[in-house]
């Protein structure tokens with residue numbers, strides 16, 4: 001295994017950095033402060049072909065492998081984790097299942113505008129009563145002639161308020177266990193009976209928009225069933241496997257930013273007549289951060305590499321996500337520590353990083369859920 | 381706007397990323413061993429201007445660089461920014477050229493190309509000698525305008541706005557010509573993902589030192605050291621004595637005369 005970047009990967013990463021310096025860094029503080037969706041950045045990402053990067057060119061994508069995609073999400077999240085997640089949710093969670101399970105017609109109709117960034121995607125699995133216990137969902141879908149009728153409430157749907165295309169999970173067969181009775185559907189935002197519910201006001205990744213989705217006799221054509229009836233649980237789990245690599249990349253981006261900020265601040269801040277970086281206590285924090293970031297990167301690139309090779313990667317994606325998320329949270333907190341009181345003040349980047357890091361331990365499966373996946377793989 | 385179809389050459393240099401340059405505090409020498417390289421910032425404006433003009437008036441852009449083998453990395457980066465092809469004038473001996481040599485090498489390589497316009501950055505991001513552009517024009521025997529902040533083409537005439545000490549000078553000169561451009565001339569585009577992927581497929585012509593006549597340096601580098609800045613802090617009140625003292629200090633420091 002060799003994760004030495006190719007010349008092309010290096011250039012792609014450098015281009016994303018240039019993109020961030022020009023379009024993301026100048027607004028990152030403001031969009032966090034105001035919980036504002038950065039529509040102008042998303043439009044630029046679309047214009048510059050980032051919105052469908054890992055999907056084939058025939059659907060408007062750029063045909064990158066998943067490893068390169070991972071590096072791009074990391075780089076973007078280093079500037080703004082909320083924007084990084086908005087993109088990885090659009091690409092991994094929403095476009096992913098349509099690409100992997102959709103038929104040709106569905107791909108032409110829904111995947112292409114997603115890849116071109118004309119449409120924004122969202123993934124609606126979680127319900128008020130069904131978080132980690134995905135199978136406890138109570139949203140239903142009933143076939144009525146040529147249409148499915150969906151009823152239920154989804155919660156914590158990222159991109160919910162701004163998305164055009166939703167991948168929604170609902171029970172189609174109550175007599176079966178969730179693993180067999182759940183199905184996945186493509187729901188356009190203009191479907192009758194579809195409504196965006198309450199918007200959530202969050203601790204971190206505040207520029208990412210999160211809301212409830214309310215389905216009240218929501219009618220969609222029966223052609224919008226993704227895969228087959230009863231495949232929903234599998235589609236959800238496989239999508240989350242992909243998504244977790246994206247969350248791991250997001251966490252690494254946050255931790256890298258925390259390290260960058262800590263190195264430069266500790267070299268400048270003078271106490272007791274010398275830069276605080278001259279103290280071993282500070283140096284050890286920096287060394288631990290750098291080491292954990294490198295370890296997380298190897299785990300994450302390895303999971304992406306396995307996926308690119310068509311090898312099993314469920315356990316590896318969970319390990320990457322678990323380790324990257326926990327180390328990002330830990331080190332974002334250390335970065336605040338290195339900044340002392342200033343780190344606690346709005347406007348210092350580490351304050352935002354600490355708030356942004358926490359969510360990576362929660363969504364797309366909590367750390368506990370990742371441990372469950374890893375252990376289940378070990379004990380099989 | 382009628383189409384003219386311009387053949388434009390944009391020259392660029394692959395330079396040490398100035399943000400990576402460290403200084404050894406004891407010797408004041410520059411530490412470059414961990415420095416990365418990038419397309420000189422000034423030359424990004426040259427490339428952008430060339431591409432923008434060829435989009436506006438029709439035509440095509442060729443990006444040209446003189447460098448040592450590692451500068452090969454710069455080609456895809458440059459091509460992702462819009463030029464249709466690149467010329468890489470490459471030799472291990474081209475690592476530390478002085479401006480007169482770079483200009484002579486460029487002139488030999490460009491001489492047999494068809495072109496209407498050559499655009500260079502005002503200076504390079506490392507040496508900033510501001511010589512390559514004007515010297516190259518001299519070698520090729522074409523008119524040259526430096527400090528250019530705006531370019532318009534009318535038929536076979538180039539109209540350039542130059543920022544000079546006295547203000548803005550507007551000049552015109554016949555094509556083919558050479559201009560060196562200021563950063564204020566444009567805002568270079570950030571390459572899109574597909575531009576980057578397409579860059580790998582664009583043609584690169586390679587010229588090596590052995591294809592060219594040898595150039596000899598006329599300067600000798602004795603040593604390179606970091607500049608040191610000395611700062612003094614003196615406080616003044618707003619009373620008459622202090623104001624007098626303030627003027628004296630400024631006179632002594634040579635800030636006013």
Ligand SMILES: Cc1cc2nc3c(=O)[nH]c(=O)nc-3n(C[C@H](O)[C@H](O)[C@H](O)COP(=O)(O)OP(=O)(O)OC[C@H]3O[C@@H](n4cnc5c(N)ncnc54)[C@H](O)[C@@H]3O)c2cc1C
Nearest residue numbers: 123124125126131132133156157158362363364365366368
């Ligand atoms: C900002 C944000 C964005 C989100 N985006 C999306 C999205 O786009 N789409 C979507 O579908 N969902 C999304 N979610 C939902 C997210 O995936 C869930 O919040 C998460 O899976 C946890 O579910 P829960 O909140 O119901 O917590 P619960 O499942 O109630 O968990 C509470 C606690 O109990 C623990 N726990 C639960 N079960 C077990 C067990 N068996 N063993 C040990 N511990 C256990 C959990 O780890 C956690 O610590 C988002 C959430 C947030 C906050």
